[in-house]
Amino acid sequence: MIYEMTIQVRVADFNRGYKWYETLLKRNADLIPHEGFAEWELVPGCWLQVAGGIPSDGSGPVRLGVTDIESERNRIMSALGVSFFDIHTREEVPVKWAGFTDPWGNRLGFFEYKNINDKEVQIQRMFGSRDAQK
Template identity: 60%
Template sequence: MVYEMTFQFQVADFKSGVTWYSILLNRKPDFTAHDGFAEWELLPGCWLQIAHGHPSGNSGPLRLGVFSIEEERDRMVKEFGIEFFDIQSREEVPVKWATFSDPWGNRIGFFEYIDEGEKQNKINDRERIK
């Protein structure tokens, strides 16, 4: 039985990586065990780790569910100067999504439920497990 998970990106410049991901996630790391390592608990038991190292390039994407994919895309363009990226959708898929890269080549993305009722159910589920 799986009860927790971690996902790790490596960054060549750790200090810049922590700053970049702190802006992306709108908060400082929850845990810093030692130099060159930081973690954010994104959801209960779901951790994103940033470690100093050699990025493998094109890892991911790690996609994060957001309230408004358009607002988050605009924030990424403004905050990081990321090139404007397209939002994708398909009729048979209940979400729209987009992918971009951090400065080290790690692929990240966002997704948003198209149906507002389904989106609210997911948000309510998250609140129940807090």
């Protein structure tokens, strides 16, 4: 039985990387078990680990579900200096998605459900209510 998961990205400069991901995720890490390593529980049972080290070539993308993809794109362009990136859609795909990289080359992205009801169902399933995610 699989009940949790972790995803790890590596950053060559841990202190700078920690601050970058702290800004991206809009909060401090949930766990810093030792120097050069931090973890955020993004949703129950799903952890993003940021570790000091050499980024893996060709890994990712790690895509994060957001409630407003355009707003998040604007926020990280302003707060993190991320270059403009396109948001993609296809009629048969239920989400909009976009990709970008962190300063160390880790491939990241966002996705947003196109249908508001689908989005609300997912938020309710994960958090019990929309307010619980804030």
